[in-house]
Amino acid sequence: PLPQQLNDKTAVTEQCDKINFRHRNAQFAGRASAELHTFLYFNKNGPCIADAVITRVRPAATTANVKQHRQHHSAGSLQVVVPRFGIDGVCKLENCDDDDDDDDDSSTGGEWKCNEDKMIAVNDKLGITLxxxxxxxxxxxxxSTDFRFKTVMTLLEKSKANEIDTYEEAEANRKKVDKEMCPDRISRDDNVA
Incomplete structure (x- = not known):
């Protein structure tokens, strides 16, 4: 037979709501902790250039930001995974209204067009399709601008074949970085006696 407290539907519903609430908050805490440790790692070690894999292409509404006397419009973003560090993030694609080509960042020349249905981003001026x-x-x-601590990813260029890490190289780097990025993380290997 069922215990008396499990026969009451409202009590079971309340208990489920509490469990779901705690689970959701634990997920938020875990994500925030991972973001904080990632920020602290790159804040300590400085900027880094790494290979990333595009997992999603998202178009965005046009927003104007004035940066260094140039007008940029967000054309969308790329959701990416960086296997070397075991992290994911967003690379914003910026359109530039200015025709000056003296900017070294290859992702800002020309206009990016994102197609969410085909999952591609095209820049005709640069001849790049992602x-x-x-x-x-x-x-x-x-x-850490405005005391909003975050890790920023900026698109540099499409990777050449020799710049792509093999799975084994990326996994070895990820394990090495993971110990430094999250030193207090308990791993499964630590629990095996």
């Missing part, structure tokens, strides 16, 4: 599972080079750096 699609899901393409490898790109990103600059990863810690940004």
């Amino acid at each position: 699609a899901v599972f393409d490898h790109i080079q990103v600059r990863i750096m810690a940004d």
Whole structure:
């Protein structure tokens, strides 16, 4: 027979709501902890250039930001995974209204067009087409502007074949970095006696 407290539907519903609430908050805490440790790692070690894999292409509404006397419009973003560090993030694609080509960042020349249905981003001026599972080079750096601690990824260029890490290299680097990035993390290997 069922215990008396499990026969009451409202009590069971309340208990489930409490469990769901705690689980959701634990997920938020875990994500925030991972973001904080990632920020602290890149804040300590400085900016880094790494290979990333595109997992999603997202178009965005046009927003104007004035940066260094140039007008930029967000054309969308790329959701990426960086296997070397075991992290994921967003690379914003910036359109530049200015025709000056003296900017070293290859991702800002011309206009980016994102197609969410085909999952591609195209820049005709640069002759670049980025699609899901393409490898790109990103600059990863810690940004503490306005006391909003976050890790920023910037698109540099499409990766060349010799710049792409093999799975074994990426996994070895990730394990090495993981110990430094999250020193207090308990791993499964630690629990095996």
